[in-house]
Amino acid sequence: MMSSNNSTPLVYLVDDEFAIRDSLTLLIESTGQAVKSFESADAFLNNYVPDQPGCLLLDVRMPLMTGHELQSELTNRGINIPIIFISGHADIADSAKAFRAGAVDFLEKPFNNEVLLERINEAIKKDIAFREEFVKKRRIQDRIDHLTTREKEVLGLIVKSHSNKESAKILNISNRTVDVHRASIMEKMQAENVAELITMVIYCETPSSSALEERFH
């Protein structure tokens, strides 16, 4: 069902500080989690594999490209990996900026190791869930994409809870025609009933990330 389900989750770590990379790698690996660390944002961008679920531990202050810059670069590239910022000091402005840009967490060094590992797990779960949701939505979207223009119009009206009669009137077509369209839609959308159909469409339209929103609109 999920294309990336087979891949084990991977924790990406980007920090210019060797000691941080080394210690965190050891720590995270000790929990059985796979870790890939990079000393710069560029190195990460060059080695990132989008298929694999995971999360990104990202240092805020780095030479050349900073954590924030990498974050926006990922957004630009449509990469929706959960980011946990790790920073040398709690700077409100830094954390606010990170959260606004969709970071899942902002931890100050030195951090509570349990909290960090917990957050990593959460982030990975989130990524997996997101990826599943993304796949689901993608499947529904595919079905929607297969509808004819008229069928899409009828579907829109159904979602807005219009009856067949009302729909026929709005579209200025016969009731019979609306019935034919509805049957076709139910079939193409693989919906058992109208309630399921409406749920599918609304689920698909619910934004889960800015990147996906763009695709739906």
Added chain:
Amino acid sequence: MSKSPNGHLNTERLNDKAAALLDKHRETIREQAEIMLQHSGADIARMSTHDIQKLLFEFQVHQIELKMQNEELNRAHQELTASRDTYAQLYDSSPVGYLTLNEAGIIQKANIAAAALLGYPKEDLTGKRLGKFIHPSDQDNYYLFIHRLLAQKTGQDLNANIKDTGAWPTHPECKYFQLCTNASQAGDKGNVQTYIECYAKVVYNDKSALQICLSMNNITERKQAQETIAYLNEKLEEKVRRQTSELIVSNLSLMKKVEELRHSKHQLLEREAKLNSIFNASVEGIITIDMSNIIVSANAAVETIFGYKPEELIDRRITDLIPSSPQEMDGCSVPHAVIKPAGQIQEVEGIHKNGFTVPLDLSIAEFSVDNVHYFTHIVRDVSLRKHQERQDKEHLDELAHVTRLGLMGEMASGIAHEVNQPLSAISSYTQVSLNLINTETPDLVKLTEILYKTQQQALRAGRIIHRMREFLKSHAKHRSTADINNLIHEAVSLCIADLKQNGIKLIFELESSLPPIYVDHVQIEQVLINLIRNSIDALKTLPAKQQRHLAIHSRLTPNNSIQVRVKDNGPGLDIDQQQKILTPFYTTKANGMGMGLSISRSLIEAHDGSLHFNSQSGKGTTFYFILPITEKS
């Protein structure tokens, strides 16, 4: 018995004449005797025999007497003849010319010398006028001479006359006559004129005729000598006059010189008085020593500086006062070899009478009198200045400390970040270690490795804290030798977080093996941090996309100083900012105090260095400082 001499040269003729004269004389005497007999009135005829006999006897006596007289006369005659011959010989051979003139001035007789003088044979002269031989220019004198001679003849003693004429100044001109020489006769004498000197007297010959006896001396040579002498005299007088005038001139100039000397003596005295007053009123000690370092003079000021009265110092050694006096330092007997040129001031320590040291400025000047060298030491008590300098330095140190506190406040978050890095790593490493220990078979090798890493991180954190504490120390450390590149690394280590946060690429261009400098580490680090932070602040204002570079160079300059440059590619400073950037309280930053650069400059200058910058608006700014390589003093 007056007998005029005969002027005949021929003796034979003279003899005949003499014999004739004698005969004549005898006859004359006979006649005279007979006349006398008749006149006596005696008449032989009337005389008695007795009387006749008596008379005869008398006659016989007379006869005998006469015979005797005759013999005597003969003898006298012979003597006279001999004397006359002698005279004639003398007359003719005399070097003096003799002339006998008659009343009219016509030559009657002349001797050989006179003839030679007049240039004619003696025989030719007789009958000629003497005046004819006198030079036309002397004619008047000559006639005046003759006239006077004749006029004075009566009642005038000849001797007096001679005396009179001999009296030089009476008529000197009369006595000299220039002869009109006969050119043909003068012959080889050529145009040489002859001068004669004449003495004349008037005599009367046996015929009672007036005669002028004139003797002539050739005085040409004397005259010439006189003329020469007169000429020489004139020359001499001329010379004397000239020399006199020269003497007057030189006398004048001498007088002027004397005046000048008097003036300069006055000036010298004045100067000496001035110098004396300066010497005694000077606040600087003036001590003169000889070549063996013995004090020969000292002024009053030495008492305030060294506590000794000037007279106490005489004959003491300069090294008692100034142990490091160059003479002693060198220890050689030619002190001037080590003396710096006058005016160069060296800082030395003096020793006060009370044993305390006094900081002094010393300058030494050399002078020599009669090849003996002296050295004047001028010393100034610089305790106050030293105190002031110390105070200034303390103030600067305090100010530097205060600004370091401020700087550290600004850097606190960055440093905290730097400390958090190792702490964070430690935290993770220890967690991993704990996890390892909790396993059934702990991997001890791995555990050891991790614990080692943990330790390293702990030490690293400690180092950062230590650096920070060093940087914040209030008491300035004493200066010590340092490698500038180490100081650069230390300074950068406190700024590393800020550099990272702002995405600034740091470039080191440090020359290796630089000579050590002798500095206050913290203060030089402070300057470096200040410059680095200024660059960071400037680079922050660049757009995010633009690359930010900060380069730090160190190098040895050709004149043996260390130069450190902190260069950024920030926005640079405009002209207005460049003019004000080093002045206190000027800042381009919103929260800046405007003290950083001015203190940095003061700190570098306190190290005998200098701080500069150059900046180009839009291109970047470079600040650089130069520190001298100074050995530990």
